[in-house]
């Protein structure tokens with residue numbers, strides 16, 4: 001499959017069980033694909049459903065209907081219908097996600113937080129740590145922080161640990177949820193360079209970037225999510 005991510009006729013609504021089962025439709029008939037070596041950016045106004053789409057694609061939100069086809073171990077899997085065990089396998093081997101905020105684990109050093117996606121896939125610890133060091137250095141995280149757990153790091157430092165953790169793998173699909181939100185100009189430029197490198201390696205990326213300058217530098221396509229919003233359809 002030259003296109004590792006295809007989203008077909010996906011609909012999603014939220015049911016508010018504490019509000020007498022009120023149903024809030026969020027997106028309808030979502031159709032798009034992301035080709036290898038490209039970065040598509042989800043656009044549209046606040047609340048239109050951009051983050052919800054990323055969360056559906058990562059398997060955090062269940063969809064009402066439609067298909068989310070991902071390339072995994074040489075086959076095509078419909079993530080919308082597959083079992084949780086396969087979703088975890090897809091996350092480990094095929095699809096990465098850089099969230100806006102780092103979920104810290106007590107007592108695990110920043111270096112090992114970054115190295116973990118590789119050790120989980122069987123890379124020996126020394127090599128994984130070397131690759132983690134390269135990325136942390138590239139992202140200008142001070143070396144004296146590498147052995148510390150990131151819980152007390154600043155917002156921008158935590159985000160850089162998170163970016164390093166997301167970019168360390170060779171996943172063929174990468175989802176990016178505002179990876180540059182808390183970064184200064186120097187580190188934003190590093191992230192733009194990392195994204196370009198992933199494109200050259202053939203990775204299919206889908207992201208949310210509110211920073212227009214970064215968006216212009218990385219986006220091959222901008223997908224206006226308003227076209228999938230029942231609210232704008234009704235307006």
Ligand SMILES: Nc1ncnc2c1ncn2[C@@H]1O[C@H](COP(=O)(O)OP(=O)(O)OP(=O)(O)O)[C@@H](O)[C@H]1O
Nearest residue numbers: 014015024026044045046047048049050051052053
């Ligand atoms: N877990 C949830 N339960 C109920 N409603 C939700 C949930 N997650 C999102 N929503 C609603 O879905 C709509 C879309 O939210 P979403 O976060 O996807 O928008 P967005 O386009 O990413 O917004 P922003 O640019 O402000 O981050 C909003 O109206 C939001 O209130």
